[in-house]
Amino acid sequence: MGSYDFDRVIDRRTTESVKWDSSVLQSLVGRSDVIPMWVADMDFLSPPQVISALTDRVAHGIFGYPSAQAVEKSITAFSQWAAQRHGWEIPDRQIICSPGMITTLSLLITLTTEPGEGIIVQSPTYRPFGSIITAHGRKLVENRMLYDRESGTYTLDLIELEAQLARDENRLMIFCSPHNPAGRVWTVDELARVQQLCDRHDVLIISDEIHADLTYPAVTHTPFASLAHEGARAPVTCMAPSKTFNIAGEHISFTVIPDPELRAAYRDLLKKLSIATPGVLAMTAAEAAYQHGGPWLDELLVYLQRNLDIIEGFLKERLPMLQLVRPQASFIAFIDCTALLRKLPEASSLGEFFGDQAQVALHDGLWFGSSAEGFVRMNFAMPACVIEQSLEQIAAAVEQLLQVTP
Numbered sequence: 001m002g003s004y005d006f007d008r009v010i011d012r013r014t015t016e017s018v019k020w021d022s023s024v025l026q027s028l029v030g031r032s033d034v035i036p037m038w039v040a041d042m043d044f045l046s047p048p049q050v051i052s053a054l055t056d057r058v059a060h061g062i063f064g065y066p067s068a069q070a071v072e073k074s075i076t077a078f079s080q081w082a083a084q085r086h087g088w089e090i091p092d093r094q095i096i097c098s099p100g101m102i103t104t105l106s107l108l109i110t111l112t113t114e115p116g117e118g119i120i121v122q123s124p125t126y127r128p129f130g131s132i133i134t135a136h137g138r139k140l141v142e143n144r145m146l147y148d149r150e151s152g153t154y155t156l157d158l159i160e161l162e163a164q165l166a167r168d169e170n171r172l173m174i175f176c177s178p179h180n181p182a183g184r185v186w187t188v189d190e191l192a193r194v195q196q197l198c199d200r201h202d203v204l205i206i207s208d209e210i211h212a213d214l215t216y217p218a219v220t221h222t223p224f225a226s227l228a229h230e231g232a233r234a235p236v237t238c239m240a241p242s243k244t245f246n247i248a249g250e251h252i253s254f255t256v257i258p259d260p261e262l263r264a265a266y267r268d269l270l271k272k273l274s275i276a277t278p279g280v281l282a283m284t285a286a287e288a289a290y291q292h293g294g295p296w297l298d299e300l301l302v303y304l305q306r307n308l309d310i311i312e313g314f315l316k317e318r319l320p321m322l323q324l325v326r327p328q329a330s331f332i333a334f335i336d337c338t339a340l341l342r343k344l345p346e347a348s349s350l351g352e353f354f355g356d357q358a359q360v361a362l363h364d365g366l367w368f369g370s371s372a373e374g375f376v377r378m379n380f381a382m383p384a385c386v387i388e389q390s391l392e393q394i395a396a397a398v399e400q401l402l403q404v405t406p
């Protein structure tokens with residue numbers, strides 16, 4: 001065992017966690033006595049330094065309005081982290097301490113597009129992207145990724161992308177890097193080609209890099225905005241400590257906006273809505289995480305890859321009809337269950353099958369768009385013994401199904 005105990009099973013049912021909530025699980029997969037492997041937060045303790053910073057702050061007992069200096073300190077902690085972890089030197093003036101990422105994206109959509117205009121996303125896609133795009137009266141434009149079933153990998157469809165960028169009504173692209181749910185960490189070459197196309201058609205890129213810190217050591221995440229660009233506006237980058245250090249409920253992120261006009265407009269909007277200063281505890285957690293969480297994160301990544309090895313090995317040996325789309329970052333993995341879907345009775349979904357028959361709550365691929373029918377997404381940020389248990393339950397359910405429908 002390393003310095004941190006990721007094997008420890010911790011009861012979250014008493015903490016009003018959405019992932020473990022009985023009624024949510026009931027409506028998601030039809031029963032509540034399931035192992036919840038859906039929404040993207042982890043069943044691990046945050047780094048001990050985050051817990052002790054919060055404990056110390058809570059012990060003080062007064063939680064009045066934080067000063068501008070508190071916000072500045074969080075920004076400095078983030079920019080130092082970006083430099084050390086990603087080799088990305090960002091001028092502090094370009095960084096804005098923001099609410100959660102989806103709130104931030106929502107605000108940026110209103111500032112950079114008009115109702116009726118199109119926003120491109122690479123699909124299958126994290127569903128809230130589509131929800132906020134349509135909620136603001138914009139059009140969701142799906143740039144479907146290419147899936148190679150043989151290797152279980154997704155790549156970009158740059159030909160379709162160029163045609164979509166060329167249409168005048170498409171003004172913005174929300175690019176997910178690393179990609180959820182495809183698990184891809186984009187190469188410099190891929191990013192450069194996307195950048196070139198967007199520059200050519202003057203389409204702004206907002207790069208959602210919430211999963212960037214969770215990139216596995218064998219690959220390198222390149223912040224989109226760290227590349228040279230020729231267009232009028234450099235990409236906007238959204239990063240956050242939320243997935244990385246398991247503090248998603250604190251709703252804090254960092255937005256890097258190189259364009260001074262857009263930056264000023266975004267700052268104004270935060271002020272108008274009176275959401276320019278995050279909560280005291282959110283900033284305390286973010287600062288401690290960025291300053292002290294590196295060694296914990298390194299061990300977490302080893303643990304997550306070991307969980308992936310367990311899943312991959314199990315599927316190969318016991319469930320060869322299911323194929324893991326092995327991610328290059330984070331703790332969520334797509335599993336190609338197309339062959340299994342064909343065996344299910346008409347009108348029943350994979351999500352329901354795994355929920356009802358295996359007592360495991362997975363996100364049905366359809367949640368990510370119609371191109372992901374036949375897939376499920378598994379959150380594997382859980383102790384290895386729980387992963388093993390879930391795989392046994394899945395195998396038993398599939399074996400039983402195959403006895404009825406060989």
Ligand SMILES: Cc1ncc(COP(=O)(O)O)c(C=O)c1O
Pocket residue numbers: 040099100101102103126176180208210211240242248251252253
């Ligand atoms: C790509 C991506 N962006 C944004 C979010 C949500 O961010 P937040 O909770 O800060 O709104 C998630 C959560 O899973 C995500 O996967």
